[in-house]
Amino acid sequence: MLNYNAQGLIPAVIQDDDTAAVLMLGYMNAETLQMTKAKGQVVFWSRSRKKIWHKGATSGDFLEVRSIKADCENNSLLVRVRMVGGAVCHTGAACCFFNDVEELPAT
């Protein structure tokens, strides 16, 4: 049984199955996890837009699912994917993790 948070969401870490790069972190609810399994492509719940977010539906940069694992407490997911396009980030970057935290204030 997966442990969704109070908002009914579970964080999903997206990792490139070929390069092992961590591409992004998104959130799924029970419905979008089910859609992800059914389509074989990553489908998130967008917290900002409050709607289903089929990754790549507008950009073409779909994420094909290779495997989905839950952690030991079933409160986060690791989704290994094949990138269909060259980018995962809305900025056009291949991966979303590029801000150096040393340069960011902690609060």
Add this chain to the structure above:
Amino acid sequence: MLNYNAQGLIPAVIQDDDTAAVLMLGYMNAETLQMTKAKGQVVFWSRSRKKIWHKGATSGDFLEVRSIKADCENNSLLVRVRMVGGAVCHTGAACCFFNDVEELPAT
């Protein structure tokens, strides 16, 4: 500026800097992120125990920080680490992501 959630937390994906394996996902608040930077070892906020959780303090399996990046929206962290011990999971497993989601009910 990092975007902490309503509970003052930000998810931190922990990745082995040598093998690129995704080891676990934990949460930090501003204080434990600051401690993480200062110590050079991962310090989480334990949501279940509601206290500071210096990873490895009881097991010896510390996680030495190699780099910390925030994502494009500054609402999640990617922490690349060197594992001091052989395990990251409380089960003794090297990594926490071992539950096959195909075998778990979605809700």
